[in-house]
Amino acid sequence: MFIEGYSTRGFTISGDLVVGPCAVLPRSILQWNVGSHRDISHESLSLFRLLEPQIEILVLGTGDRVERLHPAMLKQMRECGIAVEVQDTANACATFNFLMNERRVVAAGLIPPRGTYGV
16 A cells, blocks of 8 residues: 545545545555544544554544544553554655555554645
């Protein structure tokens, strides 16, 4: 998986256009049912806890800027052995690509930015 670009509509990942928020998993891409960072919850993160093999790192892209998530959610992920990086979507895409290049077991939850474009 490689994130080639993003826009306000979605993402280009390994040649595929994905519209809206998405979960980028080691071997697949899924629609992620969140509208904004406010919708990130224990339930919306449960997908990432269920993966086998277990991911090492979850990169969350929260849109145009880094948004604060509830500490209990992050703690629960750490207790499951998953490190979480919360970043704006532009940096989350770059971090995901870097970690994939390093052959880390990584996943991403990405929310499209509202006003910027890039890679």
